[in-house]
Each structure stands twice: as C-alpha cells, then as structure tokens.
Amino acid sequence: MIDAARRSTPLRQSAKPNIMNDQSLPPYAGPSRVFSGVQPSGALHLGNYLGALVKFVALQDQMECLFCVVDLHAITAWQDPALLVAQTREIAAAYVAAGVDPQKAIIFPQSAVREHAELAWILNCVARLGWLDRMTQFKEKTGKHKERASVGLYTYPVLQAADILLYKATHVPVGEDQKQHLELTRDIAAKFNHDFTAPGFFPLTEPLIEGPGARIMSLRDGLAKMSKSDPSDQSRINLTDDADAIAGKIRRAKTDPLPLPETLEELKIRPEADNLVGLFAALAGQSRGQVLQNFGGRGFGEFKPALADLMVACLAPVTQNMRRLIADPGEIDRILVDGADRARAIAAPILAETRKIVGFWPGR
Ligand code: AQP
Numbered sequence: 001m002i003d004a005a006r007r008s009t010p011l012r013q014s015a016k017p018n019i020m021n022d023q024s025l026p027p028y029a030g031p032s033r034v035f036s037g038v039q040p041s042g043a044l045h046l047g048n049y050l051g052a053l054v055k056f057v058a059l060q061d062q063m064e065c066l067f068c069v070v071d072l073h074a075i076t077a078w079q080d081p082a083l084l085v086a087q088t089r090e091i092a093a094a095y096v097a098a099g100v101d102p103q104k105a106i107i108f109p110q111s112a113v114r115e116h117a118e119l120a121w122i123l124n125c126v127a128r129l130g131w132l133d134r135m136t137q138f139k140e141k142t143g144k145h146k147e148r149a150s151v152g153l154y155t156y157p158v159l160q161a162a163d164i165l166l167y168k169a170t171h172v173p174v175g176e177d178q179k180q181h182l183e184l185t186r187d188i189a190a191k192f193n194h195d196f197t198a199p200g201f202f203p204l205t206e207p208l209i210e211g212p213g214a215r216i217m218s219l220r221d222g223l224a225k226m227s228k229s230d231p232s233d234q235s236r237i238n239l240t241d242d243a244d245a246i247a248g249k250i251r252r253a254k255t256d257p258l259p260l261p262e263t264l265e266e267l268k269i270r271p272e273a274d275n276l277v278g279l280f281a282a283l284a285g286q287s288r289g290q291v292l293q294n295f296g297g298r299g300f301g302e303f304k305p306a307l308a309d310l311m312v313a314c315l316a317p318v319t320q321n322m323r324r325l326i327a328d329p330g331e332i333d334r335i336l337v338d339g340a341d342r343a344r345a346i347a348a349p350i351l352a353e354t355r356k357i358v359g360f361w362p363g364r
Contacts, residue, residue, distance in 0.1 A: 041228055071084060124158050222273075247312070276304070
C-alpha cells in the first residue's frame with residue numbers, strides 16, 4: 001500500500017490517505033493503449049519470447065500498441081558501446097520476426113524519444129525511497145554488492161513507470177518477474193494524480209501476466225528464472241539457437257529420476273518437471289493439465305524429444321526471419337525511425353501537459 005507523503009509535507013509519514021482505494025477520485029477515462037519493452041542487453045531467450053513477444057503479437061489487433069527497445073534500461077548495467085546499436089536492431093528484428101507488424105504496432109528505441117528521460121526525472125521526485133528499497137529485482141541483481149551497482153539500476157523501476165505513463169498506457173504485457181515493478185508504476189501514477197490534484201491524469205495500468213509462459217525457468221535449475229545474464233548458455237534456449245542446439249539443451253535439461261507426474265498437485269512440488277511441462281503447454285497452446293493427460297506417467301526419455309520437436313517447429317520460422325532481418329539493417333532502421341516519430345507524436349503532448357501540471361516555466 002502506498003505510503004503517501006502529500007506535496008506540502010513531502011517527508012511526513014503519518015496521516016496517510018489511502019490513495020489507491022480512494023473511490024472519490026475519478027478514474028482515467030482515456031483510450032486503451034499497450035506499452036512494453038525488452039532490453040538490448042544480450043541474446044533473446046525463450047522466456048522473453050513466451051513471457052512477452054507472443055503476447056505482443058496477440059495484442060496488436062486489439063489495441064494501439066507501442067513496443068520499445070529499452071536501451072536506456074540496458075545501460076544500467078555495462079553495455080559495450082560498439083555492440084549496443086547491433087543489439088538494439090536485433091531486438092527490433094525479433095519483434096518483427098515473432099509477428100509484430102510495424103504498420104500496426106509502433107516499434108522504436110527508447111533513447112530516440114527523449115521525453116522518456118524527462119518524465120523519469122519528474123517521477124523520481126514522486127516515487128519514495130522506501131518504495132524502491134522494497135524492489136526485489138534490484139536486490140537479486142546486486143546481491144551483497146549493492147554499493148557497486150549504478151544509481152540507474154536502483155531507479156530502473158521509475159524509468160519503467162515513465163516509459164508506461166508517457167503514453168498513458170493502460171495495459172502492459174510482461175513476464176511475472178515484472179509484477180512488482182508494475183505495482184510500483186500504479187503507486188507512482190496514483191501519487192502523481194493525488195499530489196498534483198490531477199485526478200485520472202495518469203491511468204492505473206494493468207499488467208498482463210497470465211498464461212503458462214509467464215515464468216520460464218532455467219533448464220539447469222527449476223527454481224531460477226531463465227535469464228540473459230545466466231553465465232551458463234545451457235540454462236536457456238536462445239532465439240538464435242538452431243535445431244541441434246535446442247535438442248541438445250532439452251536432452252541435457254535437469255530433471256528428477258521419476259516419470260512425469262499424473263496430477264497438477266505432484267507437478268507443483270517438482271520444479272524441473274513443472275518447467276518442462278509449462279514450456280510444452282505454452283508452445284502447444286495447452287494447459288499444464290492437458291499436457292499431463294498425454295504425458296503423465298511416461299518417462300522424460302519420451303517427453304523430452306517431443307518437447308524438443310515442438311520447440312524447433314515453433315521457433316524455426318522466427319529464427320529464420322530474424323536472421324533475414326538482421327542481414328538488412330537498413331530495413332530495421334526504417335522501422336525504428338518511423339516508430340520513433342509515431343511514438344514522439346503521442347509522448348510530446350502528454351509530457352507537455354505533465355510539465356504544465358508540475359508548474360514548469362512554459363516559455364519553451
Ligand atoms: N524467464 C522468463 N519467463 C517469462 N518472461 C520473462 N521475461 C524475462 N525473463 C523471463 C520477460 O521478458 C521481457 C523482457 O525482459 P528484459 O530483457 O527487458 O528484462 P529481464 O526481465 O531483465 O530479462 P532477462 O532475460 O532476465 O535479463 P537479465 O538477465 O539481464 O536480467 C519482460 O516482459 C520480462 O518479464
């Protein structure tokens with residue numbers, strides 16, 4: 001729950017109004033809009049694909065969508081400047097290869113729309129230190145060495161709130177790891193609306209997390225998230241892996257010695273089996289229960305090849321498209337330039353209004 005400090009007494013901790021539940025505030029009444037992003041911080045993996053990209057494709061026919069390559073986020077950890085542009089183009093290529101249509105959805109690099117950074121600063125002054133201190137992803141990423149982390153990594157979730165609110169996005173498709181950041185975005189929006197007496201100015205954005213692809217785990221450890229930054233390449237399926245690499249990684253994926261469980265209850269207490277069954281379900285468009293109906297009681301020696309075949313069939317067209325697009329950086333750049341122009345056309349008036357609400361000098 002929000003620990004709202006009012007504008008006139010910014011550090012006061014008592015007499016906190018419960019802003020999130022204040023029914024007297026009119027809600028946001030603008031259009032529905034989707035925003036999401038992926039960092040150009042390394043090769044995309046199956047978790048990014050199932051947790052985010054697959055949802056992007058489904059949403060583009062339902063609402064106006066902005067899909068950003070969040071390079072400002074990427075530099076919160078060291079990125080080789082010689083590689084960052086190529087990595088940015090690669091993420092854009094992955095969006096298109098996965099089925100995002102650049103005529104429908106807006107695809108753009110975050111740093112090309114400067115308004116993101118300005119709104120992030122304003123929202124840094126709205127968010128409270130105590131809120132950021134509770135962010136588990138910062139703690140997980142820095143471990144015992146938080147004093148060595150960049151200040152940017154600490155305020156990362158505020159930049160994420162700015163990305164979303166700059167477009168007054170009402171829906172954000174993400175993996176489960178982003179749930180806490182999305183809750184923070186709602187708290188920041190509510191506090192801004194409250195402190196500046198601008199009810200309904202920013203929406204209270206809904207995360208879109210549901211589905212079996214929301215939390216894909218490492219192939220080496222069923223309790224750790226599949227992640228770009230895991231030092232073991234065997235822990236993840238990269239979108240650029242070919243059929244042999246995929247089959248090899250699934251064959252070597254960690255499992256327990258028992259056959260596949262027959263019930264969802266048993267599946268829940270076997271993390272590695274749960275992950276592989278969840279992967280099958282997400283790729284086949286089934287529920288975990290349906291997968292167990294077919295494979296429950298059978299050995300991993302039978303299940304793993306079926307999973308590898310399904311994975312190759314789903315990913316091969318995406319990988320092929322990605323390779324073709326990466327070979328044509330001119331085409332990707334045209335998509336990004338057009339996307340940046342369209343994104344700025346939405347962002348600029350919203351930032352101008354925000355500046356006015358905050359009380360900045362209107363001369364420029
Ligand atoms: N394992 C996952 N399962 C489901 N969804 C996932 N996402 C990431 N990992 C999984 C979703 O992918 C989108 C883009 O993520 P990102 O690259 O911007 O940030 P991240 O969450 O930090 O991704 P990584 O791969 O884990 O990178 P590192 O290792 O650098 O931290 C988001 O929607 C995310 O939820």
